Amino acid sequence: MKKLVLIILLFAGLTGFKPNNSHRISGTVYDAKDSLAIPGVSVLLKGSGFGTQTDAKGNYSIIVPDDNAVLTFSFIGYTTQDVKAGKGNTLKVYLHATSNQLNEVVVTGYGIQKRMAVTGSVSSIAAKSYKAKGLSGKASGLVTIGNASAIYGYSANADVLKSYQPPVVTDESYKGIEENGFKAVSAEPLSTFSVDVDAASYSNVRRFINSGQLPPADAVRIEEMINYFSYNLPGPTDNGPVAIHTELSAAPWNSKHRLLRIGLKARTIPTEKLPASNLVFLIDVSGSMNEPNKLPLVQSSLKMLVNQLRAQDKVTLVVYAGAAGVVLPATGGDKKETINNAIDNLSAGGSTAGGQGIKLAYQIAKQNFMKSGNNRVILATDGDFNVGASSDDDMQKLIERERESGISLSVLGFGMGNYKDSKMETLADKGNGNYAYIDNITEARKTLVSEFGGTLFTIAKDVKLQVEFNPAKVQAYRLVGYENRVLAKEDFNDDKKDAGDMGSGHTVTAFYEIVPAGIKDDYSVSVDPLKYQKPKPVAYSNSSDEMMTIKFRYKEPTSLKSKLSQVTVKDEPINLKSTSTDFRFAAAVAEIGMLLRDSKFKQNSGYDQAIKMARAAKGDDTEGYRAEFIKLAESARLLGKTELAAKEDNNADE
Template sequence: MKNKLAMAAVLALVAGTLFMAACGSKASYEAKAGNSAGSVAAGADGSKAVTRQEAPQAMAPSDRRYTDGEPSTDPEGLQRPTDGQPYDMFFKEHGVNPFVDTEDDRLSTFAVDVDTGSYTVCRDYLNRGNLPPPEAARSEEFVNYFKYGYEAPKNGPFNIVMDCAPSRYGQDLKNCHLLRIGLKGREIDTRSRKPAILTFCVDISGSMNMENRLGLVKKALALLVDQLQEGDRVGIAVYGSRGYEYMSHRDAGRKEEILAALRDLKSEGSTNAEEGIRIAYEMAERNFNERCINRVVLCSDGVANVGNTGPEAILKQIEEKRRKGITLTAVGFGMSNYNDTLMEQLGDKGDGHYAYVDNITEAKRVFVENLTGTLQVIARDVKVQVEFNPEVVKSYRLIGYENRDVADHDFRNNAVDGGEVGAGHSVTCLFEIKLHEGRQGPIATTTVRYKHDERDEFSEIAHELATGSIHSEWAKAPANMKLAASVAEFAELLRKSYWAKTGTYEAVIADLKKLAIESDDGDLLELLNLARKAENLKSTEGKGAAGGN
């Protein structure tokens, strides 16, 4: 799309001043296309924390030792909520994609996204008995959390799958269809992956003591260490009031030493994220090996209040190091006093991805089940350009990816960053499209442009879908397409999308029940449970609830 939705440039983090807010009230959020209203504290980049009053300044995260629902007043005099509502949660509002007429712009261009943090953050809200604020729900991260069983490529890094059927959730829109585009990355056997040189960067500040966040970090990283092989290497940097090298790099064969070092980590002080991340990258650079995976694994709640805490300094050094081949995985922990905006940016700028771990099961998913995909990148700067045929398609709307938009003319501009895809990862993109009645022919051509992980040259692959391949009715669409549609609709309801204004949780629940009858997928059953929780919370919280529709 030609109008690029700008990504966050400056966060609500400035040296010596941290804009925070509490979300004790049940703020009202008005559904508008491209806008989500409500009572919020905005950072310089538009990132928002749900709030009951103006955000206090210069409050160190280490001073906030309150778990959800604990009645008290903190040292700055701010009365914390007593109703279990999370507070000091920072999110970025990216708007909602509109329908675009193909006669005005037939091209939709965006960077791929394999992040899943938004889904697990919202899951954590719902499991704690709260609807998430609309800004927390990013539809593409919901959709890409789930596995759709796409066939892996026989040759090359990607396989493209395209399907189209009458839209289940766009029935109020004339002649509306759902177009599903799926990408499946090349799989790499665990025994065949490159040796990994990992630098753990662990936030041990006072805020990580809340709800035993640091304890979950230690368990999660221990799971990762248990999967490593001889020839892999691990080093640890930490940061509280100061950042420092905690454990020098050593072979994964010395597993007990590494695990003992993790067990001994203790929470301390405030949060000098800039110094801790800088030291982690210095360690990674000293141990760099071009024949290996060189990755920093950051575990944090995203809060920074000491040192050069402006995000530009952190993001600049991450961008510089990624050009040298050092990538970043940003893993978030904690509910309340959590900066989703910064954690997502760090994963994006670090040529890696962003995940949020809310329990030990999710830690196993990230660090055990998906370890090779988490560590080894198979393609960099991956962009997608979908060219719609104006003779057949009247208009289209990309669901999600608002903060991944790329100008159409930059699709082949190698200086413009795309997304990164790990081994075995899949990416799903959904479009609502309106067709001209009675027209036949090509619907759209999907072109994927990417750079090989080990070579600088770019390659492209393309796939076309024609009207003859459209499923005659929604009931005949593949089960995995139906699942993706239900996941997207659930996210659109939570984010109060204008295009879901006539949608209901009841409809999503009914569709998920049908899918669950023929599936034992635990993720699907969990989604069904979350949709039920969202429906109940919507009905009980009433008009002033944040989230829902």
């Protein structure tokens, strides 16, 4: 409460307003056409450096100095709107889509704005510095999220927009993705992969689009976009940890192809029955974390997690910059004030001894090891390791050695500009943990509060799937996404081979695009006959109506030996309109993912049809995440048109 009062007084002093006239206004921003809430809207107190953004449900809350204050609401593809605050405490706003979308401009740049806020802050900016680029009018404000700045509310003609090329991020790293192609069943009847419950790619893609630009193709991992959302799947009815579900229909982007959804649902354990936790918070406090959406957001996020802990849980706080050290020894989860004070006292500066910090964190975790508990290191960083073990290979070897101790590593990624996604993904994958990218406080709440059990408590480990296709029914197939999770067929039965883990209540969705037998298309390619070997003819049985068999292998959390279960899928597709809302929504996410990647397998994919399908399959959506995706897809569609127009204009100039 003292901090809140100081913030209000400081704000009043900086702006010259009287604190006794101020009051808080809360509300929701909607699309005027369909009344759907709009996430990510910039809400600026006009004439000041104060603002916020709407959350996943389109809600906002802001303090205004008096009844005459004016709030400016801005979002990509919508007309900027000024609204007088008035005397009330609630204010609903309806934004109208721009009639000429190319005239509503969002200019993005990467500067050195540093505003200490969690969900993004706003500062005023003069228009004169942008007149050289042909922009005119009065700026609504500069929304700063870390190093990214987006100027909202300028009006420019299409020629100005097409000729303006925003700077790109040059110091972020993403692991290259070679998309899964179609496999001929006659040559490769088995498809094997490890499950993936990570969702970092989706929130990172959201960050790019909300900053006014399309993400790099390699930042788009389609399976992580799909699995960002929860799906209504029944849990296991037997004593097993995971239930398997399937659904088969036509592929929305190619009606001649079929789309198979494999859905997994892990058993949900009530929070009060979860095992005790030995958690080591490993926090990067190097100089690169000295940004508003890095260390301050880390602190707020971890305090949310602390609020979920119980007396039997233990927390240790380890930090690293030029060196690593313990700032809080193992402390009971009921000592929340002590833990939160230690978190609040952190500050950033120095180089980044990431390897040293990881080694120390594992050492501390071993000292406090709980035999029947949840032993986990939680790393919070931007991934920018520059001292000691720093390459992805070095990090991978280090984590592979340490995971044998029974201690998992979860990674929480923060920041932008120098973000090292490739390192973070490697750490989490090899550390038997999960990986989340946290771009705002709402995402922190989702990861560390709403999905607390799934994030931290493993139900099944080394989870693998192997699909055997019947060549009498299937000519070719393609696994959509999961490129970095593909396994050799021999790995399926090898219990020493590491694979993904599933946490309490987790759902996982995987799609296969299938070319039925007898269909002619460009993806069923052939090779010349072998010279030195003659293939033996194989007789396929047409009597079976089975299209495939799905084998599922997993280990109990404390076991070294895997268990096997399997299901068969019959060649009985249902009409796409009759599929579950989850099937259609997940398929829409996959389609948008292919468009963002400009996939060579996108075929007849399109933003309009994907958005239409997602809207119809939004379902209950109590948390508002699906509505947020729809708005994100609409923004991506607009940015795609803008980018295309710019390319066409540049080609014409050449």
